[in-house]
Amino acid sequence: MQLGTLLLRHLLISSVVTLALPAAPCTNDEDCSLNGLCHPRSQTCHCDPGWTGPSCSALDLSPATRGTGYNHTTYTDPTYYKSYGNSSWGGQIVQDRHNKKLFHLLVDQFSHGCGLGGWRPTSFVARAESTKGPQGPYEWVEGVTGSFRHNAYVHWSPADQAYLLWTIGVDVPPDAIGSCKSVSKDAWPNNISVAAAPEITGPWTRFHVAVNGTNPAPWPLLSTASKKIALAAEDFKIYTADRWDSNEYQLVHAAPPWNTSDYAPTWTEDPFLWRDKRGNWHALAHWMIDIVESKNRTKKYPRVGTHMFARSLEGPWKFTQQEAFSSVVAFTDGSVETFNRRERPKLFFSDDDGEVTPLYLVTGVQPLGTSSLSYTLIQPIGQAWRKFEEELGWV
């Protein structure tokens, strides 16, 4: 073929490809994952800030900055059993109520240098602080709980005038941890529990067991008048209660319409639940599709995150099996890193403007080629985080 013909062919192919790229036209807002509106004339999705893709199903992630988050895997101590430092596995950002320029991270850390492999028994909840902005770096301040406590969520409840701290786990004596060796779930159950404190610095009440399950995702329907709690748990069991310390958490959604079995293409764990500005419900979750599709069933990356949505808490919930985020992270220094694992998605939202715009994604990450070593990565979303940081005096 002559060069001209080749070029013409190439142009034709690329224009066909470009024209083919936009997804099927939307007909309703569900086609836009309820993360945006379907524009009736153009039949295309107009995504809310923080969301992107033809069906608004993906987080619009901005580059992360190396040296931020909570990354203390190199710390050592003579009392440590192993060499994974202060490995951690995700956490939740809290803006201080009294000092808007102070940020806390309630982070799931592993004690004794045990790392992720020793998560039960050694996980506990630590509080770290950043005076350098919401992305951190966060520095260790204190242990909030002993072991075994994991998967911390914290919400301020105006009606209770208290912070509510949700975790899984049980209280065991400190000397119960004599090694990093795994402890069975039967011995130390994951029971979903909640404690309260007047300040983020404590003092915390004893943990109250709320639900017999694992991986809580509370989204309190709190206001100055309401103490109501919505709580999702593993496999999309969803509960409500009149108040955090209720003994009667009511199951309002028993199972989603998709197959939650291990190794099904719809296999997920670790939901993160929230309600958007229109009153619709959403969840992010760890999606294990690469484990399902890899021949040896051990490959955990790069597809790790997905999104589900519903008009009401009771469902029907919809799962379109699209990628919301991956384990490939771009950094501001121009580097791109693919992580072996990236799990435990938790969002931090703007809360003053009622827009519920996601500003940061917090996840646990494990670098490729490592075992047990892990840390907590914070990645900004879209553009709204810039304004948020500018108004606080950073950037």
Ligand SMILES: *[C@@H]1O[C@H](CO)[C@@H](O)[C@H](O)[C@H]1NC(C)=O
């Ligand atoms: C985390 O810390 C390790 C060890 O200091 C470093 O190599 C790595 O680049 C850090 N990651 C990020 C995202 O800052």
Ligand SMILES: *[C@@H]1O[C@H](CO)[C@@H](O)[C@H](O)[C@H]1NC(C)=O
């Ligand atoms: C690591 O965690 C221990 C508590 O387990 C704490 O005393 C120490 O200050 C932490 N160090 C860093 C660098 O995070």
Ligand SMILES: *[C@@H]1O[C@H](CO)[C@@H](O)[C@H](O)[C@H]1NC(C)=O
């Ligand atoms: C804690 O979990 C275990 C195992 O699932 C269960 O048998 C037990 O009843 C739970 N405890 C409470 C107080 O719910």
Ligand SMILES: *[C@@H]1O[C@H](CO)[C@@H](O)[C@H](O)[C@H]1NC(C)=O
């Ligand atoms: C708690 O849940 C586990 C797992 O679903 C179940 O085996 C156990 O019987 C439950 N225990 C109670 C007290 O409900």
Ligand SMILES: *[C@@H]1O[C@H](CO)[C@@H](O)[C@H](O)[C@H]1NC(C)=O
């Ligand atoms: C759910 O997925 C599992 C694992 O792939 C499979 O064995 C089972 O048949 C599926 N169940 C249904 C109802 O499709």
Ligand SMILES: *[C@@H]1O[C@H](CO)[C@@H](O)[C@H](O)[C@H]1NC(C)=O
């Ligand atoms: C499993 O297969 C993937 C490719 O699908 C490969 O990258 C990985 O190294 C394999 N893991 C093991 C333990 O064989």
